[in-house]
Amino acid sequence: VVAGGIGVAAALLPWRSIAPIARPDASVFSAATIERGRQLAALGDCATCHTSINGAFNTGGRPLETPFGIIYSTNITPDVETGIGNWSYPAFERAMREGIHRDGRHLYPAFPYTHFAKASEADLQALYAFLMAQAPVRTQNREHALAFPFNWRPLLAGWNALFHSSATFTPDPAHSPAWNRGAYLVEGLGHCSACHSPRNALGAEKTNAYLAGGLAEGWEAPPLTSLSQAPIRWSEDELFAYLRTGNSHFHGVAAGPMAPVVKDLKALPDEDIRAMAVYLASFQETAANKPNQKALVESLESATGTRIVAASPAGQRFYEGACAVCHQVGGPPLFGSRPSLALNSNLHAATPDNLIQVILHGITEPVSSDLGYMPAFRDSLADDQLAELVTYLRQQFAPQKPAWTGVRDVIMRIRQGSAG
Numbered sequence: 001v002v003a004g005g006i007g008v009a010a011a012l013l014p015w016r017s018i019a020p021i022a023r024p025d026a027s028v029f030s031a032a033t034i035e036r037g038r039q040l041a042a043l044g045d046c047a048t049c050h051t052s053i054n055g056a057f058n059t060g061g062r063p064l065e066t067p068f069g070i071i072y073s074t075n076i077t078p079d080v081e082t083g084i085g086n087w088s089y090p091a092f093e094r095a096m097r098e099g100i101h102r103d104g105r106h107l108y109p110a111f112p113y114t115h116f117a118k119a120s121e122a123d124l125q126a127l128y129a130f131l132m133a134q135a136p137v138r139t140q141n142r143e144h145a146l147a148f149p150f151n152w153r154p155l156l157a158g159w160n161a162l163f164h165s166s167a168t169f170t171p172d173p174a175h176s177p178a179w180n181r182g183a184y185l186v187e188g189l190g191h192c193s194a195c196h197s198p199r200n201a202l203g204a205e206k207t208n209a210y211l212a213g214g215l216a217e218g219w220e221a222p223p224l225t226s227l228s229q230a231p232i233r234w235s236e237d238e239l240f241a242y243l244r245t246g247n248s249h250f251h252g253v254a255a256g257p258m259a260p261v262v263k264d265l266k267a268l269p270d271e272d273i274r275a276m277a278v279y280l281a282s283f284q285e286t287a288a289n290k291p292n293q294k295a296l297v298e299s300l301e302s303a304t305g306t307r308i309v310a311a312s313p314a315g316q317r318f319y320e321g322a323c324a325v326c327h328q329v330g331g332p333p334l335f336g337s338r339p340s341l342a343l344n345s346n347l348h349a350a351t352p353d354n355l356i357q358v359i360l361h362g363i364t365e366p367v368s369s370d371l372g373y374m375p376a377f378r379d380s381l382a383d384d385q386l387a388e389l390v391t392y393l394r395q396q397f398a399p400q401k402p403a404w405t406g407v408r409d410v411i412m413r414i415r416q417g418s419a420g
Contacts, residue, residue: 016100016104017102017103017104018087018088018090018091018094018102018103018104019088020080020086020087020088020102021086021087021088022086023078023080023085023086023132023136024078024132026132026133029129029132029133033125033126033129033130034126034129034130034133035130036123036126036130037126037127037128037129037130037131037133038130038267039267039268040119040123040126040127040130040189041127041130041131042264042265042266042267042268043185043189043190043264043265043267043268043272044116044127044189044190044191045191045260045261045264046058046076047264048260048261048264049062049064049073050062050073050074050075050076051073052073055139056077056137056139057077057134057137058075058076058077058131058134058137059075059077059083059137059139060072060073060074060075060076060139060141060142061073061075061139061141061142064110065217066110066203067203068146068147068150068203069144069145069146069147069150069151070144070145070146071108071110071144071146072141072142072143072144072145073111074141075137075139075140075141076131077131077134077135077136077137077139078131078132078133078134078136079136079137079138079139080136081138082138082139082140082141083136083137083138083139084102084131084132085132085136086102087102088102089125089128092124092128092131093121093124093128095107095113096113096116096117096119096124096127097113097116097117097124097166098113098117098160098164098166099111099113099114099156099160099164105153106153106154106156106157106160107156108144108153108156109156109159109163109164109203109204112191112194113164114163114164114165114194114205115187115188115189115190115191115193115194116188116189116191117164117165117166117167117168118167118168118169118184118187118188118189119168119169119188119189120168120169121168123189127189159202159203159204162202162204163202163204163205169183169184169187169188171183171184175282176278178274178275178278178279179275179278179279179282181271181272181275181279182275182276182277182278182279182280183279185272185275185276185279186276186279186280190276192211192224192280193205193210193211193214195214195215195216195221195257196211196212196213196214196221196222196223196224197209197210197211197212197213197214198212198213198214199214210225211223211224211225211280211283212225212227213227216256216257217256217257218353218357218414218417218418219256219257219258219353219354219357220349220351220353220354221257221258222345222349222354224280224283225283225284226283226284226285228284228345229345229348229349229350229401230250230251230345230348231296231300231342231343231348231398232250232251232293232296232297232300232343233284233285233286234251234280234281234284235281235284235293236274236277236278236281237277238250238251239276239277239280239281240273240274240277242254242262243262243265243273243276243277244265244270244273245262245367245368245371246259246262246263246366246367246368246371247337247339247367247371249340249343250293250297250343251343251344251345252339252343252344252345252346253337253339253363253366253367253371254366254367255354255357255358255363255374256354256357256358256361259363259365259366259367260365262367263367263368266367297340297343300342300343301329301340301342301343303342303399304329304341304342304396304397312388312389312391312392312395314385314388314392315388315389315390315391315392315393316392316396318381318385318388318389318392319389319392319393319396322377322380322389323341323389323393326338326372326374327339327340327341329342337370337371337372341393341396341397342397342398344397346358347393347394347397347398348398348401351404351410352390352394352404352407352410353410353414355390355393355394356386356390356407356410356411356414357414358374359377359381359386359389359390360376360377360378360386360411360414360415360418361376361378361418362374362375362376362377364376378415378418383408383411383412383415384408386411387407387408387411390404390407390411391403391404391407
């Protein structure tokens with residue numbers, strides 16, 4: 001309480017504003033610095049959050065739903081009046097490390113400065129150069145729709161005192177250079193735990209639950225640790241394949257909010273993706289070696305060839321009519337990849353949310369066209385039909401897992417969220 005009170009008092013002081021500057025000319029930055037900044041912006045997935053549907057690049061306006069109301073992303077083009085064109089580098093750095101606007105206002109932590117603070121000085125300078133080298137676009141920022149008292153920004157000073165550290169990343173000498181590089185990318189600008197960790201009642205990531213699973217835009221962001229429900233443990237090679245291509249034979253393809261993340265990661269070199277895989281794999285218990293892995297795959301997939309007595313005969317018919325042509329084990333890949341439902345992480349998850357999301361909305365923008373597209377069934381399956389299909393898929397392809405409960409309620413919630 002004392003720390004929060006001191007923080008709020010400090011937030012009201014006038015010296016927190018940093019004077020505006022004339023927009024920097026892009027020519028003052030080297031091509032190499034701008035290119036490095038482009039890679040870092042891709043790692044941070046900046047454009048995904050700061051570009052609305054059909055909006056101009058980085059002009060903001062995308063609604064971000066939180067438990068406290070809706071926050072709209074802001075214009076980060078170098079427009080002087082509506083963007084960040086009059087921001088000096090010190091103002092930009094302070095926003096990235098401390099979550100404070102150039103004019104002294106606190107930024108909401110939906111902007112993940114809690115992670116960006118870990119970035120090195122050189123990387124923040126490169127990111128600043130990239131943003132300032134883009135075309136300015138005049139687009140007014142939208143007002144947030146937050147309920148009282150969450151719309152009172154000075155309270156965020158107390159939040160920061162409780163939950164934020166502006167310290168940069170410090171390598172761990174007990175680990176390899178690749179592990180440390182991966183930790184820097186994942187924990188910093190990559191901000192993976194922002195989605196893949198649970199949050200407390202005040203919206204901060206829970207302590208002692210790092211990468212233990214969270215929620216993102218109505219999807220489950222599954223655990224990236226040994227808490228994962230995937231039938232085959234993630235290995236370094238599978239993590240690399242998934243982050244590099246958007247596809248893991250043992251887990252499935254990137255969909256929902258993860259697809260644009262992987263698509264942006266294409267800007268990073270292989271060694272950075274490999275480092276991220278090394279770091280994330282360290283949170284898994286020892287993965288099976290390749291012979292044991294292959295045996296497990298054969299066991300899981302052969303079990304799906306045995307037709308069990310379906311809990312939902314109607315669901316079985318829906319599967320055979322709409323799904324089997326692309327997903328039946330052993331069939332030809334007609335439209336790109338052929339994800340195995342017996343291995344798919346969504347079928348083995350603790351909740352049916354992601355399976356329902358991907359059936360309703362399909363995969364219309366895959367990481368690459370080579371993976372193929374999945375049609376959306378939201379307009380062709382009624383709620384009861386979808387519930388029958390989901391119940392059947394769980395029983396048939398994850399028979400060792402308990403049946404999901406409340407499937408119809410989840411379907412209604414997801415449909416309502418999509419409509420909103």
